[in-house]
Amino acid sequence: MKITITQAHITAYLKECRIKKHLNAHTLKAYSIDMKQFLIYLETISYQIDKSSLENYIEGLHEKYPKPKTVKRKIATLVAFFNYLVFNDIIDNNPMNKINTKFKEPKLLPRIVDTTDLKRLFKQLYIDLEESKTNYQLKQAARNTALLELLFSTGIRVSELCNLRINNVNLKEGYVRIYGKGAKERILQIGNQQVMDSLNLYRKLFAEELNTSLYFFINKLGNRLSEQSVRLVINRYEHQLKINQHLTPHMFRHTFATMLLEEDVDIRYIQQILGHSSITTTQIYTHVSSCKQKEILINKNPRNTLQDE
Incomplete structure (x- = not known):
């Protein structure tokens, strides 16, 4: 079953992040970048989302970004966005719950100053x-x-x-x-x-x-x-x-x-x-x-x- 996501939904979500969640400027900027990127993808599929289209989007993230940490953050932004839509009764269920987003992330040791x-x-x-x-x-x-x-x-x-x-x-x-x-x-x-x-x-x-x-x-x-x-x-x-x-x-x-x-x-x-x-x-x-x-x-x-x- 497909659900419709609009730019208004994304705008409202980012507003809530700024006003109610008290996120810092750096996190807000990252969320905004992630959601604008997702919006561009939505335009190519007429704003209609289902499991298959989300899986395609995530696959594209893996191809575009070599760093697993970047992909992980962008996926987390999507999960939080759909949770917001569920909480506000805009959609019934979070479509990300049915998608396997787990992947092995190489554990890099922290770089320290000599x-x-x-x-x-x-x-x-x-x-x-x-x-x-x-x-x-x-x-x-x-x-x-x-x-x-x-x-x-x-x-x-x-x-x-x-x-x-x-x-x-x-x-x-x-x-x-x-x-x-x-x-x-x-x-x-x-x-x-x-x-x-x-x-x-x-x-x-x-x-x-x-x-x-x-x-x-x-x-x-x-x-x-x-x-x-x-x-x-x-x-x-x-x-x-x-x-x-x-x-x-x-x-x-x-x-x-x-x-x-x-x-x-x-x-x-x-x-x-x-x-x-x-x-x-x-x-x-x-x-x-x-x-x-x-x-x-x-x-x-x-x-x-x-x-x-």
């Missing part, structure tokens, strides 16, 4: 701060230092960093209030004095601009700093220091989590700090780094207990 490169990067941040010759250079260096210090020392997502509001930064008590995926709130302590100092310096230098801003990290126009701007800051240091790996903001999060695990921090605490709704997501960090693995297998190998005294 510790030596990380030390070089942070050292350069403070060199730039010390060697600033103009007020503009000083402010840019202070902002870059503060945002990268906070990004790494808390393991927050780049979207959470950029969406951080002034009233959610308490430098007196030393914590930030984060609203993550699904508008879930968590409070993270700033547990390092150098990080605190960098944030206080940034706030002092940008005091005038921050008086009229909702967001803590801003660009030269006084607007919210974009995720792309953070990527550009990181890439600039990557090239300046000739780091032999492409760095991304998310790698700072991966590195933070991996280093906590290597310090024997309970994975449940790491889950809470990262804002993961499921511990399954956090368990990807139990891959144990090669250095830690070497240390364990040399110093704590069970075979050692069988040695003759």
Whole structure:
């Protein structure tokens, strides 16, 4: 049995995601892209959907996108959309329920920043701060230092960093209030004095601009700093220091989590700090780094207990 899906249904669904579900801008953008892509497909089949047409669409996604994670997200968007239609009595059943959408996704280990490169990067941040010759250079260096210090020392997502509001930064008590995926709130302590100092310096230098801003990290126009701007800051240091790996903001999060695990921090605490709704997501960090693995297998190998005294 075929069901009719219109552009109005998709528009209403995206509106609900924006207003009622309180999804962040990044997720909303992804949903919008996914639904617009689905709408283009609907136009080719006269907006009539059945099991066969959905299977054809999903097959096309697999052909177009080499990354299983991308296909998985687009399928999840469709499932959520049809659930919305069922909930609002627009259709009786979710047609995706009758389609086998499960497929093996290769488990890729998180890419982390080499510790030596990380030390070089942070050292350069403070060199730039010390060697600033103009007020503009000083402010840019202070902002870059503060945002990268906070990004790494808390393991927050780049979207959470950029969406951080002034009233959610308490430098007196030393914590930030984060609203993550699904508008879930968590409070993270700033547990390092150098990080605190960098944030206080940034706030002092940008005091005038921050008086009229909702967001803590801003660009030269006084607007919210974009995720792309953070990527550009990181890439600039990557090239300046000739780091032999492409760095991304998310790698700072991966590195933070991996280093906590290597310090024997309970994975449940790491889950809470990262804002993961499921511990399954956090368990990807139990891959144990090669250095830690070497240390364990040399110093704590069970075979050692069988040695003759």
